[in-house]
Amino acid sequence: MPNPDRFFLERFGLTEASLSQYLGAALSVGGEYADLYFEHTTSSSLLVDESLVKTATEGISMGCGVRVVAGEQTGYAYTDDLAPEKILKAAKIAARIASGPARVSTVGLSTLEAGHDFYPVALPSTDRDLADKLELVVRADVAARAYNPRIKQVRVTYGDQIRHVLNAGSDGRIVADFQPLVRLNVFTIAQDGSKLQSGSSGGGGRVGLEFFSEERAPEHFAKEAARQAIVQLDAREAPAGEMEVVLGPGWPGILLHEAIGHGLEADFNRKGISVFSGRIGQRVASEICTVVDDGTIPARRGSLNVDDEGEPTQKTVLIEKGVLRGYLQDRLSAGILKTTRTGNGRRESYEHIPMPRMTNTYMLAGTDAPEDIIRSVRRGLYAVNFGGGQVDITNGKFVFSASEAYLIEDGQVTAPVKGATLIGDGPTVLTRVTALGNDLKLDPGIGTCGKDGQSVPVGVGIPTLKISQLTVGGTAPRSAQSFT
Amino acid sequence: MAERQLEQVAAELVDRAVRGGASTADATVLEADDFSTALRLGKIESLKEAASKVLGLRAFLGVRSATSFSSDFSPPSLERLVGRTIAMARVTSEDPASGLPEAELLGCYEGDLALFSRDVGELSPESRIDYARRAEAAALSADPRIKNSEGAWFEASVGRKAYANSLGFVGSYRSSYCAVSVAPVAEDGGMQRDYWYSVARRAAALESPEAVGRKAAERTLRKLGARKMATCQVPVIFDPETARSLVGHIFEAVRGDAIYRSASFLTGKLNQKIASERLTILDDGLRPAGFGTRPFDDEGIPASVTPVIENGVLTNYLLNCYTARKLNLRTTGNAARGVSGPPHVGPKNFYMVPGTHSPEEIRRSVKAGFYVTELIGFGVNVVTGDYSRGAGGMWIENGEFAYPVEEVTIAGNLAEMLNHLEMVGTDLEFRSALAAPTLLVSGLTVAGT
Numbered sequence: 001m002p003n004p005d006r007f008f009l010e011r012f013g014l015t016e017a018s019l020s021q022y023l024g025a026a027l028s029v030g031g032e033y034a035d036l037y038f039e040h041t042t043s044s045s046l047l048v049d050e051s052l053v054k055t056a057t058e059g060i061s062m063g064c065g066v067r068v069v070a071g072e073q074t075g076y077a078y079t080d081d082l083a084p085e086k087i088l089k090a091a092k093i094a095a096r097i098a099s100g101p102a103r104v105s106t107v108g109l110s111t112l113e114a115g116h117d118f119y120p121v122a123l124p125s126t127d128r129d130l131a132d133k134l135e136l137v138v139r140a141d142v143a144a145r146a147y148n149p150r151i152k153q154v155r156v157t158y159g160d161q162i163r164h165v166l167n168a169g170s171d172g173r174i175v176a177d178f179q180p181l182v183r184l185n186v187f188t189i190a191q192d193g194s195k196l197q198s199g200s201s202g203g204g205g206r207v208g209l210e211f212f213s214e215e216r217a218p219e220h221f222a223k224e225a226a227r228q229a230i231v232q233l234d235a236r237e238a239p240a241g242e243m244e245v246v247l248g249p250g251w252p253g254i255l256l257h258e259a260i261g262h263g264l265e266a267d268f269n270r271k272g273i274s275v276f277s278g279r280i281g282q283r284v285a286s287e288i289c290t291v292v293d294d295g296t297i298p299a300r301r302g303s304l305n306v307d308d309e310g311e312p313t314q315k316t317v318l319i320e321k322g323v324l325r326g327y328l329q330d331r332l333s334a335g336i337l338k339t340t341r342t343g344n345g346r347r348e349s350y351e352h353i354p355m356p357r358m359t360n361t362y363m364l365a366g367t368d369a370p371e372d373i374i375r376s377v378r379r380g381l382y383a384v385n386f387g388g389g390q391v392d393i394t395n396g397k398f399v400f401s402a403s404e405a406y407l408i409e410d411g412q413v414t415a416p417v418k419g420a421t422l423i424g425d426g427p428t429v430l431t432r433v434t435a436l437g438n439d440l441k442l443d444p445g446i447g448t449c450g451k452d453g454q455s456v457p458v459g460v461g462i463p464t465l466k467i468s469q470l471t472v473g474g475t476a477p478r479s480a481q482s483f484t
Numbered sequence: 485m486a487e488r489q490l491e492q493v494a495a496e497l498v499d500r501a502v503r504g505g506a507s508t509a510d511a512t513v514l515e516a517d518d519f520s521t522a523l524r525l526g527k528i529e530s531l532k533e534a535a536s537k538v539l540g541l542r543a544f545l546g547v548r549s550a551t552s553f554s555s556d557f558s559p560p561s562l563e564r565l566v567g568r569t570i571a572m573a574r575v576t577s578e579d580p581a582s583g584l585p586e587a588e589l590l591g592c593y594e595g596d597l598a599l600f601s602r603d604v605g606e607l608s609p610e611s612r613i614d615y616a617r618r619a620e621a622a623a624l625s626a627d628p629r630i631k632n633s634e635g636a637w638f639e640a641s642v643g644r645k646a647y648a649n650s651l652g653f654v655g656s657y658r659s660s661y662c663a664v665s666v667a668p669v670a671e672d673g674g675m676q677r678d679y680w681y682s683v684a685r686r687a688a689a690l691e692s693p694e695a696v697g698r699k700a701a702e703r704t705l706r707k708l709g710a711r712k713m714a715t716c717q718v719p720v721i722f723d724p725e726t727a728r729s730l731v732g733h734i735f736e737a738v739r740g741d742a743i744y745r746s747a748s749f750l751t752g753k754l755n756q757k758i759a760s761e762r763l764t765i766l767d768d769g770l771r772p773a774g775f776g777t778r779p780f781d782d783e784g785i786p787a788s789v790t791p792v793i794e795n796g797v798l799t800n801y802l803l804n805c806y807t808a809r810k811l812n813l814r815t816t817g818n819a820a821r822g823v824s825g826p827p828h829v830g831p832k833n834f835y836m837v838p839g840t841h842s843p844e845e846i847r848r849s850v851k852a853g854f855y856v857t858e859l860i861g862f863g864v865n866v867v868t869g870d871y872s873r874g875a876g877g878m879w880i881e882n883g884e885f886a887y888p889v890e891e892v893t894i895a896g897n898l899a900e901m902l903n904h905l906e907m908v909g910t911d912l913e914f915r916s917a918l919a920a921p922t923l924l925v926s927g928l929t930v931a932g933t
Contacts, residue, residue: 045825049745052577057825058568059553061538074530080537080555093533096609130575153745189747189867196746198867238872240895240931241715271524273634273669273677353530388862390874394634394669394677395710397891399861399874421863421872421893423931473863473872473893475929477715 005111005176007164008038012082016109019168021084022066025091027170030100031070033331034091035169037308038064038082039350042126043161048137051145051154056130065350066090070098072336076353103170111174115312118298118305119206121180125160128209133158136209140186140218147226150233153189156222167310175310180206181301181457183446186222190229197235199228200403203444205299221444228385228404231416238405238420238474244380245422245470246373246408249441251386253460256291256361257449258389258398259426260284264318264326265344265356265451266333268393275396275427276324284324285430288366291319293328295343295359301445302360302459309345309354316342318361319430330356348454358449362461366436370464373435375411381472382406382413383422396426399473421473429467437464485515485537487656490646494656497541497562498648504566506543506573508584510649512782512821513539517605520639523616525624529635531609540823543569547583548576553823581809584783589805589815590653591786597657598773601686604660605642612638615664615693622697623668629708630701634667634677640687653784661685661775664693666700676707678858683915685773703857706878710888712932713879719853720894720928721846721880724911726856727920731836733898734765735918736866738792738800739829740807740818749869749899753798759902761796762839769817769832776833776917782821787832790816796902804829835919839908843922846907848883854930855880856894869898875930892932901925 008014019036026034040062047055063080064087075097077090125133137156144154163179183204190197201224203216212218247255260276268274276284285291295304295313304313309331317325329337330345333356346357374382382405389400401421406413442461449458485493494511501509515537522529540553543566550572552565620636639662646656665681680700682691722730742748750758769787771777780786783805791799801811804819804827820830847855856877863872872895878885909922 043824052579053575054577054579054582055826056550056572056576057552058550058572059824061553061555063536063555073528076530076532078534078536090534097528097531130572134575153747155745189745191746196749196751196867198747198865238895240893240929242933271634272632273675275675351534351536353532390860390862392677392858392860392876394675395707395890397860397874397876399863399893401861401863401872418868418870419863419865419872420895421861421874423861423874423891423893425891471712471891471893471931471933473874473895473931475872475895475897477717477929477931 007176008166014038018084019109019174022087022091023168023170025088026066026068026095027103029095030098030103031068031095033069033170035067035167036064037350038166040164041161044126045157045159046133046137048141048156051141053134063350064090066094067353068094068097069332073097074332074353078350109168109172109174116305118296118303119180121208123208124162124180125182125209126162132209136184136212136218140184140222143219143222144186144188144226147223148230150190150192150230151188151226152191155187157185159183169310173310175306177305179304180208182207182211184212184218184221185446186225188225188229190233192233195233197229197232199225199232201225201228202446205301205445206303207299231404235416235418237476238417239381239472240474240477242469242471244377245467245472246377246380246382247462247465248384249437249439249464250461251443252383253362253443253462254386254389254400256363256462257358257460258391258400259424259429260291260318261358261361262391263393263396263426264328266327266329266337267356269327270333270336274393279324282324283322284427285319285322286433287322288436289319289322289430289433290364292317293358293361297360300360300442300459301447301457304359307343307345308347311341311343311345313343313359328356328358330354346456348456352454355452357451357456358458360442360459362440362442363463365438365440365463368435368437370437370439373437373464373466374408374413376435377408377466378410380408382408391426397423398426399423417474423471423473429470432468433465434468435466439463487644487646487658490515490644491648491654491656493539493557494646494648495654497539498650500562501541501543501566502650505570507546508544508650509542510584510647511539511541512823513646514643514823516641516643518641519612520637521613521616522635522637523613523620524633524635526617526620528613538823540821541565541569542826543573544583545570545573547578547580548573549582550576551826581806584649584651585785585805585815587651590651590784591780592655593770593779593787597770597777597779599657599659599685599777601660603687604640604662607640607687612640618693619664619666619697622694623666623701626698626701627705629670629672629705630668631671632669634669636666638664647782647784649784655780655784657779659685662687662690664690664696666697668700668704670704670708672708676704678703678707707876707888710876710890712891713889713930714933715931717927717929719850719924719926721850721853721855722923722925723855723857724913724921726859727923728916728918729859731834731918731920733864733866735831735834737898738802740801740803740811741829742866743801744807744810747867749866750798754801756798757796758798759793759796760905762905762908763793763796763902764837765793765835766837767792767802767832767834771833774833774914776831781817781819782827783819785815785817785819788817802829831917833914833917835912836908836921838910838912838921841907841909843909843911846909846922846924847880849907850880851882853880854889855885871896871898871901892930894928894930896928900927
């Protein structure tokens, strides 16, 4: 197990004295707070396409971001060169946001423990032989092709990274972390005559290569991607209009991420531009809904020991039995709102200013049997796999796109339908959750969230649930009104 | 570094790779100076400034290859990079289509493409902040119902890029761009937000911040009072911003990598009529100051103009060297490469040639229909052409805007949409590497209540 605290000291000679000097420069013309974010990321990726290992890539990115906070204002600069003069230069550029007398920088820095270790990895993926990673992608390729002769194209990608970070703040805190991240994705194309369809599946987390075994073996994801493409060959037009929708467990939890998660990020709320602004304590979901954001689930893709501002992550209740309880906070927003941080200050890399972001967002399980939920629907849509989603946080309208869905007719799951976008309204969609399964599941670990041009790994999860009314964006209207 | 020095870094890295055992190699080196500021309600929220650099290496062992990237340009680090890249290349597969371009294809457009303007780098921080401040002030003062703002932004970037390969090609160029944008929030019962922006390679070519702010306000105000509508099949007008996303889907469908994998609904359709004869799309690498313009692509192929769809007939796929070999065609100079992998296929200036109808004429031709100004989500499948996206905009009655619409989807199939292109507008503007004028498409399903 590498010691995260020693990494930057040993590689780049960073000491408490040098960190103090940089923080002093950052606060040399005022400002209340400054921090340094050192990051060193090693990454590798592989691509198998047409059963050939076509691409192997490896890279190193490193740098330091310097932030100076003066009131509600942030100055930021970064350098990809960790020579002392370059860091000092970045500190002085970041300092331009402030204008006043120098602050005495720190009371003396001390290294803090993260307090927990949510992703102990015996052997980091970057220390494994390339041959071990190759074996995973090749096995997935073979299994996907073997699934059915109509599978014509298979593409498998593997990616991993090891991120060392060190956060030093002018409040005297130094916090370091070591963050592994691994994923495997399989993409398939099935062909039947002139009909083509695609499927995809994958898994991963803050884990080592041993993750891909047993029920998470490469063959599992390969068969799943192949199965989806084959099922879609028989898909008919998706329905259009409002109807009952049942979401399967796991990845369809992207509903929560789009419908309420982004709208509860504190930056939007302190600015009063979220549809959820000022609604703490109000009912925004049916009584059976409790939603949390939890950065502390071991080995999950969205988990972190500390956020990218050095704050320990936690489990934050967003909605409790239908009532809005809290927002996701970073340091700046929590300070302005005079509340406590929630460990949700995240950034894509040292080149970016942190902001409130989700970790793993999920809804607690209910009591209904999933079969009973489906049986309760006369005519509706059963959606089990999704692509991406998006939200307008100001008017609350959100979409998420089903990639595998079926009709429900008289309580039975019947024909597969083509992919369709579902659209709804964040503050009302969860008030229409009328049944909640006992089968909570988290996604397989391949989700990435984008906000203001910054991508971060996240997780989602739900049990099977029923929404009494949601607009399905298919092409087959029930009673088509036609205008010419 | 000056471009010459960047060229030297790239060429030396290629030499180092060849000395280290690579049969052939190429390298890309990028450098950028970036500035951005965010203001909100007249106050600075953030100021950000940095210089960055990165290099990417691709090494071949015959027809095996691997790639690597790093921001550390020190000789010992580059020596390690070369060693590891060649070691990786040993375990990849032999791929007969891989390799550098044929030497006779290499070259560089020599004329001035107006990609760089000194005035972007010369703007003072105060004047940069002032652009954003003025844009937001104009939006906030446009109407009393504009009561809040998500913010206003100004960014400026100056970049340099060099490419070298072991066939002896070395080239470099610099580029610049700046952008001002603002996202006002209007309130009247419910809240709505929209935005507008101006982007250019020359600071002097930016629209006035006041014009940007007023347009942002207008776009935001027209969303107030938006409602759902009944599910129906109606003619749909895409404004130039949303029409650009359609052109983007067509780009994804004509990329060589999608074609050789049969992962596009346009696979096997070369030289066939695939669209209304009103549709002509060009991919132009030479358009002065364009956002997809470059003197050579990321494999050293000189810029050119590629017709893609001519009066409804698909005349060219877009290719880099790899996909060209896979399809037995010739590269169209569309190699695009970050540094974190081999070259993929990217657009030059990929745009729909304007038609003869003014946007007003198109609107007036519609008795009952939907004018789309906003699309959200990712519900497009280029393999099948199936299309289903969240949408917002205006309901049209008797050729006039009747009321704003939200929380609906529009759905259809791209192959059919291309054939149901009824009118093409005159209002083409280049605001990114993709561009399209106002379009009228029939046969789409709008799903609401």
